[in-house]
Amino acid sequence: MKNRVFVITGAAGSGKTTVRDYLHDKYKMARVITHTTRPPRANERDGVDYYFEDDKSFFDNHFLESVHYAGHYYGSSYEGLENAWEKSPFATIVLDTAGAITYKKKLGDKAVIIFLQVGDTHELQRRMQGRGDNAEMVAKRISSKEYNRDLEMPYELQEKAYKVINHDLNQTRRRIDEIVEKYQH
Numbered sequence: 766m767k768n769r770v771f772v773i774t775g776a777a778g779s780g781k782t783t784v785r786d787y788l789h790d791k792y793k794m795a796r797v798i799t800h801t802t803r804p805p806r807a808n809e810r811d812g813v814d815y816y817f818e819d820d821k822s823f824f825d826n827h828f829l830e831s832v833h834y835a836g837h838y839y840g841s842s843y844e845g846l847e848n849a850w851e852k853s854p855f856a857t858i859v860l861d862t863a864g865a866i867t868y869k870k871k872l873g874d875k876a877v878i879i880f881l882q883v884g885d886t887h888e889l890q891r892r893m894q895g896r897g898d899n900a901e902m903v904a905k906r907i908s909s910k911e912y913n914r915d916l917e918m919p920y921e922l923q924e925k926a927y928k929v930i931n932h933d934l935n936q937t938r939r940r941i942d943e944i945v946e947k948y949q950h
């Protein structure tokens with residue numbers, strides 16, 4: 766089976782982490798852990814959710830791509846992807862849309878891009894609050910240009926990404942199953 770990385774992208778709260786965990790649990794895809802200078806949330810652990818870095822240590826990594834998103838740096842390393850592929854031919858990673866565009870450009874058909882969308886922005890906010898994000902963090906996020914940019918599939922990903930509307934989670938899982946099925950033979 767050819768190595769692939771399933772890139773999950775979309776706005777904050779659109780369900781990227783939920784889909785990534787589904788791909789891990791159901792298909793045993795290895796998760797690529799990325800690096801960030803954002804402080805950890807209460808339930809997040811270093812090396813599991815992210816590698817949490819400071820403004821100096823962040824730049825010691827060998828990045829495939831990195832971005833500035835809502836006031837913090839995020840980046841994914843070559844080593845992280847290679848480590849994931851050593852564990853399993855299918856890996857999965859969560860990126861903003863700028864990162865997804867870079868992955869597609871650099872990795873071609875090894876990168877399978879899934880763009881998640883939730884049409885209703887109030888629902889997105891409810892989901893962020895529902896997972897425990899504090900009000901200040903949510904307000905900062907929704908006023909950022911990156912969050913607003915990621916609400917719609919970018920032009921560069923048209924025809925190159927699968928768009929999945931994440932309203933009903935069971936329906937989303939079925940759609941994800943159909944997409945994975947295309948790459949299993």
Ligand SMILES: Nc1nc2c(ncn2[C@@H]2O[C@H](COP(=O)(O)OP(=O)(O)O)[C@@H](O)[C@H]2O)c(=O)[nH]1
Nearest residue numbers: 777778799800832834839840841859860861864
């Ligand atoms: N390009 C890129 N984006 C990343 C990376 N790691 C995380 N992200 C994205 O950065 C954005 C902010 O992530 P986070 O602070 O965890 O917020 P969340 O989307 O609300 O869970 C999300 O769109 C993530 O997908 C990375 O290594 N590269």
Ligand SMILES: Nc1ncnc2c1ncn2[C@@H]1O[C@H](COP(=O)(O)OP(=O)(O)O)[C@@H](O)[C@H]1O
Nearest residue numbers: 777778779780781782783892896931932933934
């Ligand atoms: N289809 C859905 N319906 C309702 N809640 C959802 C759905 N998909 C995800 N969620 C919930 O919404 C919140 C945000 O999802 P999450 O996967 O953390 O988003 P992201 O990683 O894109 O920021 C989580 O609490 C998650 O359990």
